[in-house]
Amino acid sequence: MSHDAKLVYMANQIGKFFAHQPPDKAVDSTADHLLKFWDPRMRNAIVEQMDRSGAAGLDPLVLKAVEKVREHDRQKAAAGGR
Numbered sequence: 001m002s003h004d005a006k007l008v009y010m011a012n013q014i015g016k017f018f019a020h021q022p023p024d025k026a027v028d029s030t031a032d033h034l035l036k037f038w039d040p041r042m043r044n045a046i047v048e049q050m051d052r053s054g055a056a057g058l059d060p061l062v063l064k065a066v067e068k069v070r071e072h073d074r075q076k077a078a079a080g081g082r
Contacts, residue, residue, distance in 0.1 A: 043069055
């Protein structure tokens with residue numbers, strides 16, 4: 001399994017853990033987990049993969065969460081990393 005495939009698998013597993021919540025809450029919980037527990041390199045890798053190949057095998061809920069992570073990291077970078 002490639003590194004990208006492992007990241008997709010891991011992200012989808014996290015999404016499945018939160019899938020019992022209402023959809024918006026599940027997306028927020030998944031994004032929060034990725035932001036708190038994934039190394040920035042892992043987050044960058046999954047965002048780059050999503051940008052390269054669209055959904056990149058991500059479940060729809062997880063895709064929305066990764067989009068939130070991308071926006072969070074972009075805003076953080078624009079603010080000087082604070």
